[in-house]
Amino acid sequence: MSDTGFISATSIVMSSHGEPSEVLRGHELVFESVPEDCVLVEMILASVNPSDKSRIRGVYPTSIPDRDFKLASDPSQDVTGTLAGNEGVGKVTKLGSAQVTDINNVQISEGDWVIPFDFGSLGAWSSKLVIKAKSVVVIKNTEGLTADDCCSIKVNAATSYRMLLDIVTLNKGDYVIQNGANSGAGQYLIQLAHLWGFKTINVIRDRANYQETVDYLTSLGADIVVKDSELGTPEVDEQLKNLDGPIRLAINCIGGENAQKMARYLEANGTFSTYGAMTLDPIVVSAPSFIFKNLTYKGYWLGLFYKNNPVSVWIKTWYDILELMRQGKLVAQKSRHLDVSANLNAELLQDTVFNALNSSEKVAIQF
């Protein structure tokens, strides 16, 4: 924090929707002050999710609010766009006024951890943010919480939490089958299902560290883990036909053939829900499986949960997730940290973000 009032930040500016390498640029920016209704946040950790790529490409129906950011090299020059990155956690290092409160009307103090929550208008891939106090959620009690815990609540943890409750009313002992089960959302879904008495069948790719992944997901509470290449084999058909409960919900973030093969295991009257599209392949369904198995196919988008519910409702979800984490009942998605804190500059941050977007691992940028 600068005593002069000038605040310099290293940030990723998104100029328009498109391929990340085309529309994202690292810049050294300068903020001249912290307006009264704002806070200065120094980012600690920012996630890089598959959904970031989709958002940047413009798959999400969200617009880019054009803002003018001043360049540190020449503050008379502006760069227009928004700051990219949809999820992260930071520390408040300056208050616009002594009385600022967050979106849930909780008083913010210097030193508080906050999660920026701005529906995409101001992103997390920036060493510092000058952001409206009403656009953050403050975490007053950080005891027992890590930056990783807080960093993945807004997107992945909340998605899985809500999907298990909002799509169908599951009974204890019901099975949920999901693909991309080692994703961030997949890891949360396994744990929350296990906590709430539901069982999970987890479809993952056949990868080099397959057994290690199985062991990890099992340690989270996964009941069954299968390779996508094994879907449809007599062994897996036999295994999933003889469960001690019905497979009532399928959760899809892949699409294409993987989705189609997974759907075959749903019970009659089951629901197939798509919340992501890691492949761009469409979802294909035969008429008889709609008509005679009485399957329902629908989407799940957390954006609609946020849009259609008052703050008090979704804050309750966040607080519940944080409490489960404090109690050690829910662990954060595993992610590799890309530490940019030494010698941070625009080029390093840009390279790091491009690497992160192309990584097959779950990664987070550590500021």
Add this chain to the structure above:
Amino acid sequence: MSDTGFISATSIVMSSHGEPSEVLRGHELVFESVPEDCVLVEMILASVNPSDKSRIRGVYPTSIPDRDFKLASDPSQDVTGTLAGNEGVGKVTKLGSAQVTDINNVQISEGDWVIPFDFGSLGAWSSKLVIKAKSVVVIKNTEGLTADDCCSIKVNAATSYRMLLDIVTLNKGDYVIQNGANSGAGQYLIQLAHLWGFKTINVIRDRANYQETVDYLTSLGADIVVKDSELGTPEVDEQLKNLDGPIRLAINCIGGENAQKMARYLEANGTFSTYGAMTLDPIVVSAPSFIFKNLTYKGYWLGLFYKNNPVSVWIKTWYDILELMRQGKLVAQKSRHLDVSANLNAELLQDTVFNALNSSEKVAIQF
């Protein structure tokens, strides 16, 4: 009706599931008596629907009850299978006992019109049926009703009636878009929607008598009729973007590309329901339209409505349809009659059924 007690009938026997030409055979049968709990029905009119072909092929999850029918040529010989044909109306010409009542506990008298209702175990493509009284619905008041009215209640009229009420709760002024709109179910859907204050967009093929079909559907109450080949053109896009109400429900009996192009006109949060598959092409959906348009895809099968509701509920649907017909508010699906009454024999009935199954027109067999 024979005074000797022997009843001869010309019937289509289905031996197993498969291609109609392989598994259907015309036979002259003989029934030796009418058991106490049965009635003898002389069929008046029997429909031939696209769903008959699917049922014969085994697409429907219904089994074939094996029964032994005695051959008229040699009553010591049996033919095993069931009588095909799922819908029709006939006249009761003999009662097993004086006290027989139908499935709704209504007393049956000689001369009554009845609709056989036996979930596929004994079909309508037979000049006569000896059938359990509890397997028919009697129509006591036939005033103002034609055989065509009664013949298409069980499948097509009831399907459209229930689909408009059961899939989503439509509001007055909402639009329903349907393909195969000139089908029997399509014609009922247009009329019932119009009666109940919903509007319809009707997709049909570009056929020789296109304008004649448009005029007919319009006379039934169709608000908009479009060619399937015009879906996706700027003109139709423009027309359907500027309606005075939302398109909340799509009704599909075609599948494939036609279904995909129709789905694009659904409002956000809309429902796409499949009740038939005139092509065997699957239904293809992109992940974003599930996620961001929040569309729901599901099936509709009237079989489940019958299975999941007590007789009193579905009888109310039938009685309501019949009353609308008596009042002239609902007209029967247009169908060409194939009259087999002159010189009826096994070969003629078999040829007529095969022709009917391959006909592109809606046809009914007149006994």
